[in-house]
Amino acid sequence: xxxxxxxxxxxxxxxxxxxxxxxxxxxxxxxxxxxxxxxxxxxxxxxxxxxxxxxxxxxxxxxxxxxxxxxxxxxxxxxxxxxxxxxxxxxxxxxxxxxxxxxxxxxxxxxxxxxxxxxxxxxxxxxxxxxxxxxxxxxxxxxxxxxxxxxxxxxxxxxxxxxxxxxxxxxxxxxxxxxxxxxxxxxxxxxxxxxxxxxxxxxxxxxxxxxxxxxxxxxxxxxxxxxxxxxxxxxxxxxxxxxxxxxxxxxxxxxxxxxxxxxxxxxxxxxxxxxxxxxx
Ligand code: ADP
Ligand code: MG
Numbered sequence: 001x002x003x004x005x006x007x008x009x010x011x012x013x014x015x016x017x018x019x020x021x022x023x024x025x026x027x028x029x030x031x032x033x034x035x036x037x038x039x040x041x042x043x044x045x046x047x048x049x050x051x052x053x054x055x056x057x058x059x060x061x062x063x064x065x066x067x068x069x070x071x072x073x074x075x076x077x078x079x080x081x082x083x084x085x086x087x088x089x090x091x092x093x094x095x096x097x098x099x100x101x102x103x104x105x106x107x108x109x110x111x112x113x114x115x116x117x118x119x120x121x122x123x124x125x126x127x128x129x130x131x132x133x134x135x136x137x138x139x140x141x142x143x144x145x146x147x148x149x150x151x152x153x154x155x156x157x158x159x160x161x162x163x164x165x166x167x168x169x170x171x172x173x174x175x176x177x178x179x180x181x182x183x184x185x186x187x188x189x190x191x192x193x194x195x196x197x198x199x200x201x202x203x204x205x206x207x208x209x210x211x212x213x214x215x216x217x218x219x220x221x222x223x224x225x226x227x228x229x230x231x232x233x234x235x236x237x238x239x240x241x242x243x244x245x246x247x248x249x250x251x252x253x254x255x256x257x258x259x260x261x262x263x264x265x266x267x268x269x270x271x272x273x274x275x276x277x278x279x280x
Contacts (some may be wrong), residue, residue, distance in 0.1 A: 004038040004260060005267035010125055012135045013193070013262075014154035018177075019170050020141035022162040023197030026232060027255075028138035029056045031158075033241040034259030036091035040133040043082060043124070045117070046096035047150055048140040049103070054095035057085045058239030061095035069099040072116045072149065073106055078124040087244050104144040114185055117149035143177050151181045156192035158262075161213050163199045163206040163225070168213070191220060193265075195258055199225040224257035 015028040025048065032044040045068060046053040046061070054061035060083065061067060070076035071094065082092040107113045121135060137150040151157065157178065161167050175191070182189050194217045200206045214221050226232070229251035235242045242251045 001038055004035065004040060004263040006040060006133050007263075007266040008268035010130060010132050010135060011156060011266050012121060012137070012154045013156045013158050014137045014139060014150045014189075015158045015160065016139040016147055016150060016174070017159050017161070017171075018141055018143045018147070018174055019162075023160040023195075023226065024141070025052045025056065025138050026236075027158070027160045027195055027197060027226070027258075028136050029053050029236075030232075030241050030243065030255035031259045031262060032134070032136045033057070033085070033088060033091060033243055034256050035134055035263060036085070036088040037243060038260075038263070039090065040263065041090045041131060042134045042136060043078065043092050043094065043129070043132050045078070045094045045135065045137045045150075047100075047117075047137055047146050048096055049098060049101035050140070051096040051098070051100075052236065053138040054093060055239065056236035056241065057091070057093045058087075059083045059085065059093045059095050061097050063097055063099070065095055065097055067095045067097040067099065069097060069103055071120045072100075072103055073110070077127070078120050079127065079129065087240075100146070104142075104146055107145045107149075113145060114148050114152050117153040118186070121153045143173070148177075148181070148185075151178065151189055152186045154186075155188045155190070157189060158193040158195060159191060160195045160197045161209075162197050163209045165205070167209045168216070191217075193262060194221040196221065196225040198228040200228045222258050222261050224254055224261060226254040226258060227251060229254070 015024050032042045036042045051061045066081040082094045085091040139147045139150050227250045231246045231249035232242045232251035235245035
């Protein structure tokens with residue numbers, strides 16, 4: 001396998017969009033796997049109580065499995081609850097179990113409730129995890145305390161946008177939340193990456209949405225778009241990523257190209273995009 005460039009320091013990427021079904025989990029899982037399959041060391045944190053990212057990577061997440069819940073509410077270390085993916089030794093996943101469904105409410109009464117994940121990530125990196133190239137966080141479809149924890153923990157935000165009707169609806173609310181986070185909780189956070197998902201080249205609508213998004217976000221939008229492809233949606237049912245399930249599929253190629261561009265943009269010495277960031 002070709003080796004992709006390592007970043008100068010660990011990149012913490014939060015995959016967020018409060019809309020459900022836009023491809024957050026699919027993108028988090030497949031980008032994480034693509035990076036790991038090219039020699040990079042990746043920690044994926046599943047922060048959605050549904051545990052879809054854990055499922056897609058074939059990671060145990062039944063009730064009772066040590067999980068991100070224990071990290072956020074029990075003081076467990078990320079390194080102790082992470083499991084190695086069986087198809088990629090450099091990919092680890094912190095699973096989400098159903099307990100996490102109550103975490104949004106349980107966190108409300110906790111001290112430093114917005115900083116739980118940030119603390120855990122810092123501890124992880126200081127304790128040797130700085131060998132890790134990418135920490136990728138898959139968020140639930142809401143702007144609650146779980147997503148807030150992810151935004152406070154990350155330096156970069158990756159927003160998947162589905163090439164569909166109302167794609168831009170709700171984005172203002174998301175960007176507003178990002179602004180609140182940068183001014184009050186985490187000044188390091190910036191939107192670094194936008195990924196167009198479920199692109200259907202047969203519809204004119206998809207092209208319209210894609211160019212609207214490119215107008216709005218400029219260079220933050222990755223050049224490759226992820227095509228709508230049934231292989232992408234089949235893979236998780238087999239506990240697989242699309243690259244391991246059907247390497248030649250258009251979906252697999254799309255995610256490989258997207259992940260490669262993410263790695264290239266973040267290569268040591270490259271400007272990871274600060275200057276291109278557009279003011280809204
Ligand atoms: P989110 O995490 O934002 O809720 P998902 O990643 O779970 O979204 O995707 C929503 C649904 O769309 C899932 O059933 C997934 O398998 C499917 N899906 C995602 N990306 C694609 C794609 N490129 N082609 C076909 N189906 C896709
Ligand atoms: Mg999801």
